Amino acid sequence: MNDSKPRRIVLVDDLRSFADGRSAEVARSSAAGVALLERHRDERLDELWLDHDLGDADTIWPVVEVLERAAFDGRPFDIGVIHVHSANPTGAGKMVQALQRWGYRVRIASGSAAVGYLDE
Template sequence: MQQPSPEPTPVILAIDDLRALPRATRLARTSREGVQLLQEHQHIFIDELWLDHDLGGDDSIMPVVTLLEEAAFYGHPFQIGTVYVHSANPIGAETVVRSLSHWKYRVRRAATQ
């Protein structure tokens, strides 16, 4: 009798300059790293994408948001189960939620830890 094949490991990506986010399978600390991380997963289903708005200094999540928006605009949105926004910056977080919701990504606010 064959053993059932194991469930695939979910793809959980996170972009955050401070939090550890232990559930994440990959973690980027800057927007540049975040863009690169998403580009590497452009044709792979992402179960969860965790985004922090403020990434230290003048860096923010907005270059990542732009990448997601442009992909959707050109008809090739990233395949993401849920985007979680967990920023301590309420205005920045709401901007991300509105922008990505407009492009039909499933977005949820998550409590900051």
């Protein structure tokens, strides 16, 4: 009998999706990413996938700031692992540093085959 809960995965990326079609909630902007985090505030996220550059002048920093503020307030989000999959090495490095500073488990996943540009 398999009564395990489905994994709760959030992807914040303006263009890419999961190549294997795994079930995930997707946000295409920082504002949508913040809204998704807030919607899951008191739930466990198994994985959070973050891209740095989100199109035009939008970046992931509003999402990172929500995570930082929650940790600063003593109520960090319950996230199994945060995957930083940005192709922007400088931005990715700053994201990892900021999130690890607040105790989040972060993995650099730049170049990961898990996310890619899919034909719609």
